[in-house]
Amino acid sequence: MLPVREKIPHVVVRILFTKTGDLQYISHLDLHRAFTRMLVRAGVPLWYSEGYSPHPRLAFATPLSVGAESEYELVDVNIVGDAETLNPAALFALLRDTHIPGLTVKDLYLPTRPFSAITHADYTLRFRTAGADAALAARCAEALASSPLVVLKRTKKGERDVDISPQIRSVRAAFEDGEVVIRARLAADSANFLNPEYLVKILRGAGLVMCGNPIEEEYSILRTAVYSGDTLFR
Structure with a gap:
């Protein structure tokens, strides 16, 4: 008979971090591995699952497409200990100076709500495209505010x-620094998650952006926040 493994107490902490720069090009699996290595190097007491193949428990919040950056990523991590004796400030200090370029830990705390409470996310899309001006920005806003907006999903x-029009809660457009800038709040719950790339497809399909020289034109996507209803999710 195999010996019974002693139950090790553990608690979930939530980490707020960025995923920018070259990290935008790595997959979710690679991010999981990189984050785990960072936690180990920092000396965070990770809790490992039981069974024949123990592994640390990390759960990321909303998905982020390869090629998109984020200033507001969340991950829940199981660590050894209990809520009464845990010192979040001490753990944050361990991670503050141990990071990967583009992955910066901004906060660490005990969560009070599950990721299933997330309903929306804010994004900033920047287009360096032919004919960019205030008039084009206004046309982009008008196109994204129309209904229906049918895409092949x-x-x-x-x-x-x-x-996808019901999944767009709000959208604004402006002309800034030679670029058309779209700021949108999109559905981000598990049943209705809207990838911001679909906004790019709508605008490109309408002949508004990214229709010129592909060498000279480019766009970027940045997630800036996630919400539960109208409240910033933490």
Whole structure:
């Protein structure tokens, strides 16, 4: 008979971090590995699952496409200890100076709500595109505010045409520093998550952006916050 493993107390901490620069090009699996290595190097007492293949428990919040950056990423990490004796400030100090370029820990705390409470996320999309001016920005805002906005969307049941307009809570556009800048709040719950790349597809399909020289034109996507209703999610 195998010996019974003693139950090790553990607690979940939530980490707020950035994913910018070259990190925008790594996959979710690579991010998981990089984050785990960073925690180990920092000396964080990770809690490992039981069984024949013990592994640390990390759970990331909303998905982020490869090629998109974020100033507001969240991950829940199981660590050894209990809520009464845990010192979040001490753990944050361990991680503050141990980071990967583009991955900066901004906060660490005990969570009070599950990730399932997330409903929306804010994004900033910047287009360096031919003909960029205030008039083009206004046309982009008008296009994204119209309804229906039908795109070919990949779902668990395959590809199908979907009207994404109900998943766009708000959208604003401006002309800043030679770029068309779109700021949008999009659905981010598990059942209605909207990838901001679909906004790019809508605007490109309408002939508004990214229709000129592909060598000279470019765009970027940055997630800036996530919400539960109208409240910033933490």
